[in-house]
Amino acid sequence: MYMIWMKIILLGLAHALNHSFLLAIPVLLNDISKSLGIEIYDMGYVISLSYFLYGFGSIFAGPLSMKFKSGQIIFLSLFLSGVFMIPLLFNLNVYLFALFLALNSLWASLYHPIANKLISEDYPEDMGKIMGLHGLGGSFCSAFIPIISVYISNILNWRFSLVTLGIASMIISLAFYGGGSINVNFKSKIHIPYGRIKWIILFSIFLGLSSRGLELYLPSLLIFRGFDTSNAALIMSLSLLAGVLGQIFGGYIADYSNSIKALLTSFIMVFISLMFIVFGGGNNIFTLIGVLLYGFSFYAHQPPSTKLQSELVDLEARGYVYGLFFCINFSLGSASSVLTSFLANIYGLDFSYMCLSIFVFISLLIIFVMFFEYSKLYGN
Numbered sequence: 001m002y003m004i005w006m007k008i009i010l011l012g013l014a015h016a017l018n019h020s021f022l023l024a025i026p027v028l029l030n031d032i033s034k035s036l037g038i039e040i041y042d043m044g045y046v047i048s049l050s051y052f053l054y055g056f057g058s059i060f061a062g063p064l065s066m067k068f069k070s071g072q073i074i075f076l077s078l079f080l081s082g083v084f085m086i087p088l089l090f091n092l093n094v095y096l097f098a099l100f101l102a103l104n105s106l107w108a109s110l111y112h113p114i115a116n117k118l119i120s121e122d123y124p125e126d127m128g129k130i131m132g133l134h135g136l137g138g139s140f141c142s143a144f145i146p147i148i149s150v151y152i153s154n155i156l157n158w159r160f161s162l163v164t165l166g167i168a169s170m171i172i173s174l175a176f177y178g179g180g181s182i183n184v185n186f187k188s189k190i191h192i193p194y195g196r197i198k199w200i201i202l203f204s205i206f207l208g209l210s211s212r213g214l215e216l217y218l219p220s221l222l223i224f225r226g227f228d229t230s231n232a233a234l235i236m237s238l239s240l241l242a243g244v245l246g247q248i249f250g251g252y253i254a255d256y257s258n259s260i261k262a263l264l265t266s267f268i269m270v271f272i273s274l275m276f277i278v279f280g281g282g283n284n285i286f287t288l289i290g291v292l293l294y295g296f297s298f299y300a301h302q303p304p305s306t307k308l309q310s311e312l313v314d315l316e317a318r319g320y321v322y323g324l325f326f327c328i329n330f331s332l333g334s335a336s337s338v339l340t341s342f343l344a345n346i347y348g349l350d351f352s353y354m355c356l357s358i359f360v361f362i363s364l365l366i367i368f369v370m371f372f373e374y375s376k377l378y379g380n
Helices: 002-018 020-036 040-065 070-083 094-108 111-122 127-142 145-155 158-176 194-224 229-256 259-278 284-300 302-312 315-347 349-373
Strands: none
Touching: 002 020, 002 070, 002 111, 002 127, 002 158, 020 040, 020 094, 020 145, 020 158, 020 194, 020 229, 040 070, 040 094, 040 111, 040 194, 040 315, 070 094, 070 111, 070 158, 111 127, 127 229, 145 158, 145 229, 194 229, 194 284, 194 302, 194 315, 194 349, 229 259, 229 284, 229 302, 259 284, 259 302, 259 349, 284 302, 302 315, 315 349
16 A cells, blocks of 8 residues: 555656646746747747647657556656756757757656556556546646746746756656556557547547647736736646645546546536636636636546546557547647637737637537447446
C-alpha cells in the first residue's frame, strides 16, 4: 500500500510539472508579451506551435510504450522538457522563445498517454478511482503554479518563473529513471476499433477547439474585468483547487455509476460554468462563480472520459488510443488559441469566449449521443 501511494504521489507531481507551462504562461501573458515586444492578443499565435506539438507528440507514446518501460519514457519526458525551459532564462527574441517552448512541449507530450497506460495496467479494478487520484495529485500541485509563478515573476521576472519549473521537472524525473511498470510484449499488430470510438473522437475534436484558447486567455479576461494580476493568479489557483475536488468526483462517479453518466453530468456543469463566465461581464461574482465551477467540472470530466476510452479498446491498444485522444485535444488546441487571438483582436475577449462556448455546447450534444450509443456497454 505504501508503494502504491508513493507511486501515485510521484505521478501527481510529475503530472503537475508536465502541465506547468500551460498553467504558468496564461498568468504571465502580459509580462511575456511586453518582454517579447508583441501585443498580448498575438500570444495565441506564438503559443500555437507548442499546443500543437503537445498533442501531436503524444501519438509517438504508443510505439514507444511497446519498446520501453513506462518509467523510462516518463523520465525522458520530464527531464528533456525541463532542459528546454532553461534557455528561456536568456533574452531571446519571439522566434527563439516559440522554438524552445515548442521543444519543451514535444517532450512533455509523451507523459499523459504513458501515465494513463500505466494506471490501466496496474489498477484495472479501480481504474477510474486511481485516475481520479492521479489527476487529483496533479491538480492539487498544479493549483499552486499560477500564484507561485506570479510571485517569482514579481520578485525576479517571468523568465525565472519558467526556468524554476523546468529545473523542478528535471529533478522529479530522476524518480522514474530506469523504473516503471513491466514492459509487456503485446502482439505486433494493434487493432483500434475506430467504429466504436468515433463519437468520443468527435467529442474530443470540439473540446480541443474550445478548451486551449479558453484557458490561455482566462487570466487576461479576469484582468480585463477589473481583477489585478495577483488576484487573477489567485483565482486561477482556486479554480485548480476546485479541480482537485472535481477529479475526486469524476473518478468515484465513474466507478460507482458508469463512465458515460459521469461524463454527461460533469460536462453539463462545464457548459453552465461557461454561461456564468460569458454573461457575467457586468458582475464579478458571476465571473468568479463561473471560473471556479469551470475548474471543478472540467477536471471532473477527465477520469470518466479516460475510463470510457479504456472500456472501448483492448489493453494492448490503450497506449495508442490515449495518445490519439491527447493528440486530437491539444493539436486542435493550437487552432483554438489562434482562433481566440484572432477574434479577440477584432471583437474583444468577451465575444471570443461567446464563440468558444458554442464549441462546448456542441461537445455536450455529442455526449448525449454517446449516452445512447454506448449504453449497451453497461447492459442498459
